[in-house]
Amino acid sequence: MMRGRSQQPMTTDGLSRKDRDDRDQSIEDAVARYLDQCAGGETIAGKALSIESFLAESPEELRDAIRSRISSSLETLGILDGVSGAGVDLVPEIPGFGIDHVIGKGALGTVYHGHDETLDRPVAIKVLRMGTADSRRSRIIEEGRRVAALSDPAIVTIHSVVEKGDLSAIVMELVEGHPIDRASSPLQVSQKADLLAEVARALGVAHRQGIIHRDLKPQNILVTPELGVRVLDFGLAVSSEDEEERKSDRFEGTPLYASPEQVAGETLTPASDI
Structure with missing residues (x-):
């Protein structure tokens, strides 16, 4: 039976x-x-x-x-904006850096257009969202340090990591450019191929250092006016060693651009970025 x-x-x-x-x-x-x-x-x-x-x-x-x-x-969000407009200053204070305005907001935090007061240069400052779990915050900061060591022209340069009380921030170069899907629209096929080849080369640099991006999408690949490429936002990045041990029931990434194994919660490899 x-x-x-x-x-x-x-x-x-x-x-x-x-x-x-x-x-x-x-x-x-x-x-x-x-x-x-x-x-x-x-x-x-x-x-x-x-x-x-x-x-x-x-x-x-x-x-x-x-x-x-x-x-x-x-x-x-409208209610919160009303509260902040009523006199609650939510702009972070980061020693040595001035905050100009918001560039964008995401799941991990807010990116500001800032100014390095010591070196007198514009920078992008990613401030992690308040309330981020300590374990996740520590991983993001640690991966920020790992990415800073890559030193590749097609990977956004990370200048420093700031940790002050509950505030954690990553200070990066300010990249002037547009997402690759918009910037490539008027280009010739050969130019588009060159851009993708440079992105692949940059990912290879990260992969050889054991870093998997995990959230590669057009918004995280900027093309400069000189047709240079910058791969941004390694906030979800994880080392290959940590990925083997990572056990999480929560999906992280962007569903539209995630690999099948990422959506399924399986172990990721460098191929998952491609």
């Missing part, structure tokens, strides 16, 4: 617990992606990215839930 397979417990909406968790994670990832794109100033035909335009690329069965969650998030 054959025994049937054990079934996963079902939730009230008829989904298995795993399917429900996957659905919720997909919704959270979509909301985070929309907020990141808005913070980065992404537009469509010169107009601000609308919720409906964004939802067009989302699974139809998730659109209502994503729309509702985005609206709630925007309402909350």
Whole structure:
């Protein structure tokens, strides 16, 4: 007599617990992606990215839930903006550096246009989000130090790491440029190939030092006016040795650009960046 397979417990909406968790994670990832794109100033035909335009690329069965969650998030952010405008100064104070304005915001923190007062030069300062788990904060800072040692012209230069109380920041070169998908649009095929070859070469440098980027996407590859390339944001980077031991049920990265093994929560290798 054959025994049937054990079934996963079902939730009230008829989904298995795993399917429900996957659905919720997909919704959270979509909301985070929309907020990141808005913070980065992404537009469509010169107009601000609308919720409906964004939802067009989302699974139809998730659109209502994503729309509702985005609206709630925007309402909350509006309230917080109102509070900050009421006299609460949320601009970080970093010894030796001035803060000019926000360049962008992401899941890990906020990037500011700043000024190195000692060397009198513009810099980009990534301040990690308050409340980031100590273990994650320590890993990000440590990988920042590892990336600083790479010293490659196609990898963003990290000048210093600042840790002051609950504040952690990474000071980098300020790169003037545009995401590779936008910058490459008017280029010839041969020029596009040259850009991709340079990105691959830079990744090879990181990989040979045991560093896996884990969040490679157009927004993290800038092209300068001179058609130079800079690979940015190694905030999710992890060493090959640590990756072997990493056990996490939480997806990190950008779903649209993640490798299959990253989405599945499996061990990553340098090939996962390609």
